Amino acid sequence: MVGIETRIRSAFEALRSCGELGMVAYITAGDPSVEATLKFVLALAEAGADVIELGVPFSDPLADGPTIQRASERALKSGTTLSRVIDLVHRIRLSSQVPLVLFSYYNPILQMGLEKFASAAANAGADGVLATDLTPEESEDYRRILAAHHLDTIFLGAPTSTDERLAKIAACSSGFLYLISRTGVTGAKDALPDDLPALIRRTRGVTKLPIAVGFGISLPGHVSVLGGLADAAVVGSALVSEIEKAPSVDAAALALGERIRALKQAARNGLSRREAPMHRGEVAP
């Protein structure tokens, strides 16, 4: 699918041309309801999120920390299925052109059937797909079928990945590459890991794809540090916590908007890397 312009690619090209760090916002679809998620997505887009990842809830989220585990439980309880998430994408498209990535464990996709899934997701207006527990080695059919429907396939790179693997992951990815900042599950953390800049540099060495860094990103200080290193920061558990804490759906939508605006602000004004104390493992102001 080289050369085909997708919403994701356009978004990253725009960010690159103005030299700004992008914000990728993750929320679990259907938490607490699909209606609520529609509001949340529009609020996030309005506040400046460059890409939105819609988490498809799964009964056994083994790569997720407690925050997203609880969100998955709430979403499943509200009756959320992969088909309903795809319907939601369709409804979002009636009022927003924000790039949308479906973020799922592999089994729900496999059970729907790769062809049926890819066709439905593309028709609804999804732009890309990331399957947490699918690595390049097992993804041949998946990549072929998704590419045929012009869906970007985003794969994860990790701190344990060798340069050789990072190159393989990049070769299988389109749109962007999602780099996991540290070994562990999803969840907000105070400090970014010391070896993150080296990991990003290693990844840069093997690909020209935009690099989004996620896991443990929640504070403006994190975003400032990433400004000089990555193309985008992924914020997930911090947003999901806002949804969990808020007294109402409308309050949650407001809180999500504020969070993204603050992070976006930090990305625009960016503390220089020298000023950000991340490398000493402290909490940013």
Place this chain on the structure above:
Amino acid sequence: MRSILQSPTTTPGRFGPYGGRYVPETLMVPLFELERAYEAAKSDPLFQTRFNDLLKNFAGRPTPLQFASRLTEKLGGPRIYLKREDLLHTGAHKINNAIGQGLLVVKMGKPRIIAETGAGQHGVASATVAAHLGLECVVYMGTEDMARQALNVARMRMLGAEVVGVDSGSRTLKDAINEAMRDWVTSVRTTHYLLGSVLGAHPYPTMVRDFQVVIGREAREQILAAEKRLPTHLFACVGGGSNSIGLFYNFLRDADVKMIGIEAGGRGGELGEHAARLGAHQGFSGARPGVLQGTYTYVLQNEDGQIATTHSISAGLDYPAIGPEHAWLADQRRAEYFAVSDEAALDAASLLSRTEGIIPALESAHAIAGLMERVPQLKKDDLVILNLSGRGDKDMDTYRMHGAE
């Protein structure tokens, strides 16, 4: 039911279409390292010597193949032999694999192991090997299972392991594996995940099987010595499937040896009431090929691909997926699988206790119940080996509660 994967895959660790490696990227390089370490150990005479020494002098191998004369008489069918894995140190076959992986951990130089456990037998085996080899050990266990296998929790703690209760999902084995994987993805640089069954991503299903095939290797020699012929039927219970594959594997090329795996039929056929992944032919619902916890195999799930909760009176069989090699053996009809109910397992435990003087683990009691159900179709000159995979001390509370004592 057949695989839904489209193209035949050439990736390693496949049994037909089943198996593979479906994990978050963080675990891929550690899995490659484990695979390499294991491949090296296979051809390392020092490793093999140490493994065999611990199996013999620490675990108590070889285990007897006992002719069950009163059970044979009582059931009135074929001659029945019991492979007495229940007599091993710690009380079940799980120690074979724990020793193998424990030695591998020492070789890889990692100071810490984590393990999941359902019935507690794998947890106890892991804690035992960790103590013996001087490793730190954390065991994840569903809180539902901690309640019904309290004795094993106490044993693990006495052996110096930390037992972490898991309160998510159905609070059983599946949830313990999720939590162990979350630990592993975080601590992977210093920690080995000592998985207890032929489940998970490659190389686990192959490696765990290889550490368990000693069961069938011994049984084959022992039956040839005792009866001068091969068995006609093998029986074993199947949770993940490590004791059954351990018995079956060395007979796979003997086309006349029938292999029968017994699953947990729980309270009935409705999804959520059983753990019969290969029981569609008996009306057990909800099993289709899918991906769970690293491997592609038959998984109990709903139509949206959400994994189902399961029920079995036996904590060790209470799991929604079956080892991928069993999925392949079932598709090829090389092995046959059927399920028996909680009640049948309890009755079988009583029967074995009173006819042979052996109180079996609830898991192994399923194999006995399967044999009892099948006996009318067997001939007098058939010859059965049944793997008595574990002893029943841990299940005394359950037996008492159900009046099986």
